Amino acid sequence: MRSYPLNTCLLVGLALILTGCAATSDITKDTRLLLNDEGFPSYQSYQLDTEQDVFQLSQDAKLFVDKIVYRAGAEPKDQIRELVWAIFDKSHFNLTYSGTANTTATETFESQTANCLSLTIMTWAMARYAGFDARFQEIQIPEYWTRREGFSLLNGHVNLRLFPRNDLTNLYLYADGFEVDFDPSETRKHFPSRQVSKRQIMAMYYNNKGADAMINGEYDYAYALFRQAVILDDMFDGAWVNLGLLYRLSQQYQLAEDTYRHAIFLDKENLTAWENLSYLYLVTERKTESDDILAMIHKRRQDNPFYHFILGEEAYEKDQWEKAIAHYRRALRLDNSKHQFYFGLAKSYYQLGDVSRSQRYLEEAIKHASKPEEIKRYQEKQALLSQRN
Numbered sequence: 001m002r003s004y005p006l007n008t009c010l011l012v013g014l015a016l017i018l019t020g021c022a023a024t025s026d027i028t029k030d031t032r033l034l035l036n037d038e039g040f041p042s043y044q045s046y047q048l049d050t051e052q053d054v055f056q057l058s059q060d061a062k063l064f065v066d067k068i069v070y071r072a073g074a075e076p077k078d079q080i081r082e083l084v085w086a087i088f089d090k091s092h093f094n095l096t097y098s099g100t101a102n103t104t105a106t107e108t109f110e111s112q113t114a115n116c117l118s119l120t121i122m123t124w125a126m127a128r129y130a131g132f133d134a135r136f137q138e139i140q141i142p143e144y145w146t147r148r149e150g151f152s153l154l155n156g157h158v159n160l161r162l163f164p165r166n167d168l169t170n171l172y173l174y175a176d177g178f179e180v181d182f183d184p185s186e187t188r189k190h191f192p193s194r195q196v197s198k199r200q201i202m203a204m205y206y207n208n209k210g211a212d213a214m215i216n217g218e219y220d221y222a223y224a225l226f227r228q229a230v231i232l233d234d235m236f237d238g239a240w241v242n243l244g245l246l247y248r249l250s251q252q253y254q255l256a257e258d259t260y261r262h263a264i265f266l267d268k269e270n271l272t273a274w275e276n277l278s279y280l281y282l283v284t285e286r287k288t289e290s291d292d293i294l295a296m297i298h299k300r301r302q303d304n305p306f307y308h309f310i311l312g313e314e315a316y317e318k319d320q321w322e323k324a325i326a327h328y329r330r331a332l333r334l335d336n337s338k339h340q341f342y343f344g345l346a347k348s349y350y351q352l353g354d355v356s357r358s359q360r361y362l363e364e365a366i367k368h369a370s371k372p373e374e375i376k377r378y379q380e381k382q383a384l385l386s387q388r389n
Contacts, residue, residue: 031234034243034259039252040223048228049209051202054104055125061109064093065126076164080132080178084162087123087180095119096373097182099155100148102208116182117204120160123180124201133163135177136201137193143271143304149215152310154272156238158196158204203233207242214246222246237266241273248280256280271297305334305341312344321351339368343378350385359385 037043057065065083072082086092094112101113105125108118120136127134139157161177210225223246229239244259257280263273274293281290301307312327328344335341346361362385366378 031230031262034240034255034262035227035230036247036252036255037227039247039250039255040220042220043224043227046221046224048206048224049104051198054121054202054205055198056104056106057125057129058106058109061106061122061126062129064109065130068092069130076132077178079130080127080162080164083126083130084123084178084180087119087126097371099153100212102205102212114182116158117201117208119180119182120158121201121205123160123162127160127162131165133165135161135163136196136198137161138196138200140192140194143301143306151215152314153211154238156204158201159193200233200236203229203236203239206232207236207239210239210246211242214242214249219246219250235266237263237270237273240266241270241276244273244280245276248276248283253280253284271300303334305331305338308334309338309341309344312348316344316348316351319351321348324348337368339365339370339374339378342368346381355385355388 064086068083068086069079072079087095096113097115098113099115101108101111101115101118103111103114103118105118105122108114108122114122124134124136137159139159141155141157143154159179159181161179163177206225206229210222210229213219213222213225223243226239226243226246229236230243233239240259240263244256244263247253247256247259257277260273260277260280263270264277267273275297278290278293278297281287281293308327308331312324312331315321315324315327325345325348328341328348331338331341332345342361342365346358346365349355349361350358359382362378362382366375366382369375369378
């Protein structure tokens with residue numbers, strides 16, 4: 001087995017991390033009651049991508065696969081290896097990472113940009129076209145957020161395993177298969193994984209597109225997408241959380257509460273659902289209930305470096321530089337391998353006028369970054385910093 005370099009993608013939930021015990025009684029057992037078509041009257045006017053749209057390959061993409069497989073020779077394991085190498089090799093495909101690349105297989109091929117979900121979709125389509133077996137996997141990573149346009153986005157991770165296809169005349173014993181992943185981190189290999197279906201991948205695709213639409217204020221479109229996600233996979237707690245957030249943003253507070261509670265019923269460990277419920281309680285003037293949830297979440301997140309990182313990001317956005325530094329330092333004490341934490345310190349010290357420390361932490365960010373685009377971005381900032389010094 002070999003892991004191929006890429007990263008995490010937006011997957012299982014979007015939350016306003018402003019602050020997240022309460023009982024979970026009176027759960028809505030009929031999930032159809034959690035859908036409110038009347039509240040988003042134009043949702044049916046949107047034509048959503050079908051499964052065929054999402055996984056279909058263009059003729060150019062098929063030609064790309066044909067050339068790689070033909071050049072690799074007749075041995076299936078060599079064909080798989082060459083196909084995966086070609087996808088990541090700059091001289092062939094030159095694929096780059098973007099967390100917002102929630103695209104179909106053909107769109108990903110044409111743009112040469114992907115996140116872990118769109119990479120998985122495109123590679124699955126290519127592998128099946130080439131005659132290989134493929135298995136979707138969800139990696140059970142700890143809570144990890146990124147910031148985008150005032151939202152804190154909870155990231156999940158999926159990848160793919162490819163296998164030569166057995167038939168009556170050939171039996172291939174490659175138990176581990178070939179892992180295709182946007183994240184080369186060795187630590188990720190220690191997290192458990194679970195196999196997911198094509199139907200669940202489609203639900204994740206709609207969920208991601210719905211998060212994009214919600215961030216852009218396209219609420220009816222977001223509803224159409226989240227609705228389709230939970231119809232395809234009614235156990236997908238992250239999509240229920242996002243739907244609850246959409247209801248809250250639309251001031252449909254009772255539906256928001258019922259939907260958050262349903263997500264918690266599906267996974268009582270979903271702290272993002274608890275946190276959204278807490279904020280809803282605050283908005284609806286139930287501060288005691290909100291504070292109880294916040295205390296529980298705070299206690300459970302103290303050992304998560306990304307919890308402190310996101311608090312640093314929020315403080316930075318509010319121009320609270322020293323507070324941001326304290327949070328970034330706490331994140332580093334828990335995990336000193338993440339380039340984002342060093343960059344947080346670099347940009348905060350720059351805002352305080354401490355150019356020397358800013359340069360030092362920027363160098364550390366470069367040292368700990370793994371993807372070329374990350375390194376290039378930091379080096380550009382380093383060059384600008386040198387010019388101003």
